[in-house]
Amino acid sequence: MKKLLFLVCFASSAFALEPTFERQTELQNLLKNDCGACHGLTLQGGLGSALKPENLLGKSDAYLIDVITNGRKETAMPPWKPFLNQNDVAWLVHFLKNPN
Ligand code: HEC
Structure with missing residues (x-):
């Protein structure tokens, strides 16, 4: 029961x-x-790399957040900060x- 409570708290505090x-x-x-x-309508990849879970699960959140926020120099990936x-x-x- 304690474990479950911890999980519930953790899940809701993560976001x-x-x-x-x-x-x-x-x-x-x-x-x-x-x-x-x-990146392709189903994010399977195109001009930009594939953004499927199997492509991303091995990469850290911090890295992915940085690429999306600041873009990637020397590529077409724009910064989304604005x-x-x-x-x-x-x-x-x-x-x-974790798409549903
Ligand atoms: C104008 C084209 C373009 C648009 C629009 C775009 N991207 Fe990208 N994106 C790219 C390119 C090109 C790369 C770099 C691929 C490489 O490094 O070879 C990239 C890289 C990435 C990466 C790094 C992937 C990895 O495996 O390292 C992520 C994450 C990403 N984009 C997410 C997004 C998200 C989220 C959006 C929308 C908010 C977006 N991109 C919109 C072109 C685009």
Whole structure:
């Protein structure tokens, strides 16, 4: 029982500043329409690399958050800092690694 409680607390605190439900829907649309333009509609890869869980699970959240926030120099990957705050980006990384 204690263990379960710990898990529940941990799960809910991991995203203490989780975007609102409306924002999450916007972010999913962004993934499809904007990220998908380069990474493929189903994120299978295109101009940009594939963003499927199997491509990302081995990479750290910090690394992925940095690439999305600041872009990657010398490539077409743009910085998303002007449009996405850190909670948005953290949520996107979590969603990419664990789509429903
Ligand atoms: C204009 C094209 C373009 C758009 C739009 C774009 N990307 Fe990228 N992205 C790229 C390219 C090109 C790379 C670099 C691939 C490489 O290093 O070979 C990249 C790399 C990445 C990486 C690093 C992947 C890895 O395995 O290292 C992530 C994560 C990523 N993009 C996420 C996103 C997300 C999330 C969005 C939308 C918010 C987005 N990208 C929109 C072109 C784009």
